[in-house]
Amino acid sequence: MKLSDIGEKGLLERLQKFSPPGILGDDGAVLATKAGESLVVTTDMLVDGVHFSDVTTSAEDAGWRAAAANLSDLAAMGASPLGITVGLGLPKDVAISWVEGVYQGMVNCLNQYGVPIVGGDIVRSPVKTLGITAFGQVEPHRVISRNTAKPGYVILVTGVHGASRAGLELLLHPELVDDKSENLSKQEKAELIKAHQRPQPRLDILPILSQIFDYSTTRLPISGMDSSDGLADAVLQICLSSGVGAILESDKIPIPRSAYKWRSPQQVLEYALYGGEDFELVLAMPQDAANTLVQKLGQNSAIIGTITAETTVLLSNNIESNPDQVLILNRGFQHF
Amino acid sequence: MKLSDIGEKGLLERLQKFSPPGILGDDGAVLATKAGESLVVTTDMLVDGVHFSDVTTSAEDAGWRAAAANLSDLAAMGASPLGITVGLGLPKDVAISWVEGVYQGMVNCLNQYGVPIVGGDIVRSPVKTLGITAFGQVEPHRVISRNTAKPGYVILVTGVHGASRAGLELLLHPELVDDKSENLSKQEKAELIKAHQRPQPRLDILPILSQIFDYSTTRLPISGMDSSDGLADAVLQICLSSGVGAILESDKIPIPRSAYKWRSPQQVLEYALYGGEDFELVLAMPQDAANTLVQKLGQNSAIIGTITAETTVLLSNNIESNPDQVLILNRGFQHF
Numbered sequence: 001m002k003l004s005d006i007g008e009k010g011l012l013e014r015l016q017k018f019s020p021p022g023i024l025g026d027d028g029a030v031l032a033t034k035a036g037e038s039l040v041v042t043t044d045m046l047v048d049g050v051h052f053s054d055v056t057t058s059a060e061d062a063g064w065r066a067a068a069a070n071l072s073d074l075a076a077m078g079a080s081p082l083g084i085t086v087g088l089g090l091p092k093d094v095a096i097s098w099v100e101g102v103y104q105g106m107v108n109c110l111n112q113y114g115v116p117i118v119g120g121d122i123v124r125s126p127v128k129t130l131g132i133t134a135f136g137q138v139e140p141h142r143v144i145s146r147n148t149a150k151p152g153y154v155i156l157v158t159g160v161h162g163a164s165r166a167g168l169e170l171l172l173h174p175e176l177v178d179d180k181s182e183n184l185s186k187q188e189k190a191e192l193i194k195a196h197q198r199p200q201p202r203l204d205i206l207p208i209l210s211q212i213f214d215y216s217t218t219r220l221p222i223s224g225m226d227s228s229d230g231l232a233d234a235v236l237q238i239c240l241s242s243g244v245g246a247i248l249e250s251d252k253i254p255i256p257r258s259a260y261k262w263r264s265p266q267q268v269l270e271y272a273l274y275g276g277e278d279f280e281l282v283l284a285m286p287q288d289a290a291n292t293l294v295q296k297l298g299q300n301s302a303i304i305g306t307i308t309a310e311t312t313v314l315l316s317n318n319i320e321s322n323p324d325q326v327l328i329l330n331r332g333f334q335h336f
Numbered sequence: 337m338k339l340s341d342i343g344e345k346g347l348l349e350r351l352q353k354f355s356p357p358g359i360l361g362d363d364g365a366v367l368a369t370k371a372g373e374s375l376v377v378t379t380d381m382l383v384d385g386v387h388f389s390d391v392t393t394s395a396e397d398a399g400w401r402a403a404a405a406n407l408s409d410l411a412a413m414g415a416s417p418l419g420i421t422v423g424l425g426l427p428k429d430v431a432i433s434w435v436e437g438v439y440q441g442m443v444n445c446l447n448q449y450g451v452p453i454v455g456g457d458i459v460r461s462p463v464k465t466l467g468i469t470a471f472g473q474v475e476p477h478r479v480i481s482r483n484t485a486k487p488g489y490v491i492l493v494t495g496v497h498g499a500s501r502a503g504l505e506l507l508l509h510p511e512l513v514d515d516k517s518e519n520l521s522k523q524e525k526a527e528l529i530k531a532h533q534r535p536q537p538r539l540d541i542l543p544i545l546s547q548i549f550d551y552s553t554t555r556l557p558i559s560g561m562d563s564s565d566g567l568a569d570a571v572l573q574i575c576l577s578s579g580v581g582a583i584l585e586s587d588k589i590p591i592p593r594s595a596y597k598w599r600s601p602q603q604v605l606e607y608a609l610y611g612g613e614d615f616e617l618v619l620a621m622p623q624d625a626a627n628t629l630v631q632k633l634g635q636n637s638a639i640i641g642t643i644t645a646e647t648t649v650l651l652s653n654n655i656e657s658n659p660d661q662v663l664i665l666n667r668g669f670q671h672f
Contacts, residue, residue: 025577027409027561028378028472030479035371041454042364043469045423047461073363087381087423087467118377125383131423131467133379136364143366225363241361 003099004092008122011099018103019117029118031082037137040079044069048128056171059098061197062130063105065277069228070134071113071201072279076226078144078206079136083118084110086132089125102130113203141219147241149223149284151309155238155246156290158202158281159300160195161231162268163256165275167196188258195256199279202226205297212292224283232273232327234282235305236313242284245310248327250317252304273315273327339435340428344458347435354439355453365454367418373473376415380405384464392507395434397533398466399441401613405564406470407449407537408615412562414480414542415472419454420446422468425461438466449539477555483577485559485620487645491574491582492626494538494617495636496531497567498604499592501611503532524594531592535615538562541633548628560619568609568663570618571641572649578620581646584663586653588640609651609663 003011016024023029033039044066046052052062067084074081086106090099106117115134169176170193176182177189184192213220223242227234231253239246250269259268284307285293294301305316313327339347352360359365369375380402382388388398403420410417422442426435442453451470505512506529512518513525520528549556559578563570567589575582586605595604620643621629630637649663 026482027412028376028415028470030413030474030476031375031377032476033369033373033375037369039367039369039375039418039471040364041367041419041421041469041471043421043423043455043457043467045425045457045459045461045465045467047425047459047465049462050460076363077366079364082375083377085377085379085469087379087469089381089383089465119379121379121381123381123383124386125381125463125465126385127462129381129383129425129461129465129467131379131381131465131469133377133421133423133467133469134364135375135377135471138366140366140368146362 001096002092003090003094003096006096011096011122014096014100015103018107023116023118029083031118033082033137036139038140038143040074040077040136040138041133042070042073043131043133046130046132056168057197059101060105060108063102064109064198066130066132067106067109068199068201068279070132071109071115071203072226072228074134074136075201075203075205076144076224076281077136077138078142078209078220079138080206081113081115081134081136081203083116084132084134086117086120086130088120088122089127089129090122091126091128092124094128141217144220144222144224146223146225146238149238149242149244149307151244151307153223153284153307154287154290154303155235155248155305155307156283156285156293156303157227157231157254157301158205158297159278160254160256161227161278161280162259162271162275163192163195164199164277165271166256166259166262167192167194171196183261184258192256192258196277199277201279202281205281208293208296212289221289222283222285224281227278227280227282228276230274230276231278231282236327238282238284239313245308246305246313247308248305248313248315250315252302254300254302337432338428339426339430339432342432347432347458350432350436351439354443359452359454365419367454369418369473372475374476374479375471376410376413376474377469377471378406378409379467379469382466382468392504393533395437396441396444399438400445400534402466402468403442403445404535404537404615406468407445407451407539408562408564410470410472411537411539411541412480412560412617413474414478414545414556415474416542417449417451417470417472417539419452420468420470422453422456422466424456424458425463425465426458427462427464428460430464477553480556480558480560482559482561482574485574485578485580485643487580487643489559489620489643490623490626490639491571491584491641491643492619492621492629492639493563493567493590493637494541494619494633495614496590496592497563497614497616498595498607498611499528499531500535500613501607502592502595502598503528503530507532519597520594528592528594532613535613537615538617541617544629544632548625557625558619558621560617563614563616563618564612566610566612567614567618572663574618574620575649581644582641582649583644584641584649584651586651588638590636590638
């Protein structure tokens with residue numbers, strides 16, 4: 001069944017089941033916000049052939065990843081999600097099963113956190129395009145910003161980095177998946193692929209931060225963002241915004257163990273620093289709080305470095321005989 | 337200057353001037369909402385060649401219209417705007433002046449109401465695409481919904497209909513603009529074109545409704561939506577959602593006078609009912625309130641019909657000798 005068979009109204013009716021009853025049907029969706037909380041808004045565009053493709057991404061994976069990326073942005077701001085809107089640009093001949101697959105993938109991810117799809121728009125376009133906007137709420141003094149890192153804070157990551165990029169490599173070269181000389185078990189390969197296809201936004205961090213910090217009136221002493229554009233990019237953005245520098249210890253960065261069986265230590269480090277799309281949080285905070293957070297999060301989280309009063313971000317390379325290096329922006333994926 | 341010359345970061349820097357200082361730069365934008373108010377969210381996708389084209393729409397017009405359409409959705413919900421996010425899908429070779437023109441057009445429209453652009457995303461796409469999400473706030477009992485029209489309510493429009501469609505006709509056939517046999521003055525043509533290129537969202541209606549209705553605790557006795565998809569569509573949607581019918585008096589519909597000098601009465605009525613994009617509000621409410629509202633709004637607003645307990649929407653044709661007719665959905669522009 002193609003879109004041209006059932007038209008926009010037909011498709012809208014079929015997509016209603018993915019939203020709470022009664023929330024669609026007006027010019028806008030109405031949502032309650034808690035008194036005294038601030039609204040946080042984030043938006044992403046995803047384009048077929050650029051951000052997803054039938055080669056590496058099923059419709060459900062594309063939907064999951066799109067939802068996860070936006071929820072991750074909210075988590076990185078310290079905000080609890082309220083809902084998302086979905087704009088769809090679709091060619092006439094798009095299969096309805098593809099569109100429903102995207103919605104199913106989004107809902108599968110969103111349902112873990114009770115987040116509804118509260119509105120959307122479906123239009124004709126020569127290229128499959130998703131425009132997603134997520135909004136959440138947070139007490140104003142609990143907002144996590146990029147520009148509040150202070151020298152002496154340590155840098156913490158909430159999970160492994162490089163797994164998503166390694167999984168993408170397997171998806172781009174499917175011949176590797178069946179190649180037994182590749183030194184990875186089937187399960188290890190499946191886990192890396194899953195890291196790419198089904199990333200988890202770290203909304204679970206927010207209640208843990210609430211436990212750790214007694215910040216009923218004072219501003220949260222945390223700076224941070226997510227690592228969607230790579231771990232190196234996240235650290236650099238935090239430092240640039242805060243007017244500080246950092247030293248990262250490359251051997252402290254949590255990396256999926258299987259990756260080392262497969263690629264050289266230098267390649268694995270590249271995946272971790274520049275691969276992107278791991279959707280973990282990169283947080284700078286006082287040492288004590290970071291120790292407690294790592295304890296609560298378990299082995300995949302780690303303190304990986306320190307904020308300094310310099311203006312450079314230095315990578316202290318303890319792998320092999322690599323010299324230390326200064327990280328620079330834009331080493332990662334370029335959009336244009 | 338092309339996008340490929342300056343890249344995404346270069347473009348982002350140039351677009352910062354269109355947003356309030358300090359609001360961009362994090363994973364999401366933080367906005368204050370008033371305690372006790374509900375959040376209203378609406379989203380639109382616009383695609384080059386479908387919703388705008390260089391033939392009929394300059395970059396600034398495309399931006400203005402995109403912003404106006406979203407603010408109109410908020411007005412139709414009774415909500416005061418808080419901000420918008422803008423997702424941009426752009427080909428590599430897009431002219432930077434085009435992108436800045438779109439932003440300038442959006443800001444020109446938004447500034448009338450003090451609404452900021454609070455975030456966005458810029459990605460590569462083979463086709464110029466705009467994904468706009470607007471959010472506003474409203475006291476929960478002041479929400480204007482489509483599904484609360486009651487038999488006995490009258491139907492009111494806040495302004496003329498058909499002007500946007502007539503203006504589009506002139507834009508699609510530029511030879512008409514200079515053709516003196518077309519029976520319209522230059523100024524009349526310019527006004528029709530402006531109606532299409534620079535529609536005004538009717539946010540000015542909200543404080544007037546506040547004056548008219550003493551509804552500090554009870555629900556606003558108004559049902560409505562905007563006429564972006566045509567006046568006929570708006571009346572039909574309200575009636576379908578509310579489980580009621582309506583009688584419209586075709587000669588009560590406010591139509592730009594110049595249109596009659598140019599097109600047959602039947603053609604002009606078609607423009608008014610099905611042309612769309614006039615972005616007026618179509619409101620059903622008790623007669624007394626409607627009388628007061630029309631008095632306050634002036635000559636271009638009008639009561640055009642009545643909500644009935646039937647399930648049909650009847651157009652009572654007082655133009656020439658046309659018989660009455662039953663309006664049906666989907667008579668207007670089809671997206672697929």
